[in-house]
């Protein structure tokens with residue numbers, strides 16, 4: 001066997017024995033690198049006679065091509081083997097049962113569950129869902145909702161204010177989701193039937209008040225909308241939400257700048273036991289505020305109160321969720337304690 005045949009055999013054996021790309025690269029450098037065995041052979045051609053160079057040169061080129069092809073083939077094999085190994089290691093067996101621990105499964109936060117549940121109930125009644133900015137202008141959060149200048153709600157003790165911007169305008173963190181309703185009245189010709197879930201903010205924090213809380217408000221504006229319609233809409237909602245066939249509600253006269261008349265609504269329940277029961281009992285639980293949209297608010301929305309009427313309501317979601325889930329402390333909603341989530345989620 002010639003020295004070229006011996007080199008060919010040993011290089012092909014080294015290439016076959018390389019079990020990863022690093023080892024294979026080392027073999028390539030040892031054969032085809034500047035000081036590689038094949039490169040050294042090619043350098044000997046210079047000192048040969050033309051006849052020797054012709055025969056030896058051809059043989060060395062055959063060797064070089066054979067080694068190059070073997071290196072390429074081996075690299076492809078190794079790459080495919082690496083892909084197969086990953087596929088095997090990372091394969092997810094979708095036929096496996098779900099993980100035992102709920103905490104590992106991940107879950108929907110109870111507030112999100114309640115938002116989905118309430119918006120689904122109103123969506124079934126023909127309402128659309130509207131959203132708006134959490135950072136609102138003073139105009140949409142107060143003025144367009146008929147809050148007079150100097151109203152206490154406009155004070156710092158209740159509302160988060162931003163520093164005035166370059167135009168001297170002071171933005172606020174919205175204290176309710178009502179601004180979205182004004183924006184909708186400006187943008188949409190009645191009939192309007194919208195439900196607005198969202199975060200709201202107030203300078204308040206104790207066992208039943210969190211500085212960030214969730215509200216759902218609703219608005220109906222049409223050529224004919226009255227208190228009887230309002231009562232029906234809220235009764236239908238409560239029966240579905242509290243899962244009872246009949247519900248007794250009490251409308252107590254109240255006051256909100258943006259509604260006239262205004263009411264606070266209680267639902268009859270039984271609070272004698274550890275868990276509040278709805279649809280029975282002789283106790284009352286306040287669940288929401290509502291009323292006929294004040295004519296000034298219709299006007300701010302660009303509507304003529306002689307042509308259109310409306311009613312609206314608002315409820316604190318966190319409070320409703322505490323009622324439904326029987327939770328003692330509102331602040332637990334936002335502590336992201338896995339034990340709490342496991343229990344309520």
Ligand SMILES: CNC(=O)COc1cccc(Nc2cc(Cl)ccn2)c1
Pocket residue numbers: 178179181182215217218219256258259288289290291292293294297311312313314315316
């Ligand atoms: C937690 N929420 C409450 O205690 C009371 O919320 C309420 C009560 C009555 C009406 C509304 N919203 C509303 C919005 C517009 Cl644009 C016009 C008229 N009203 C919200």
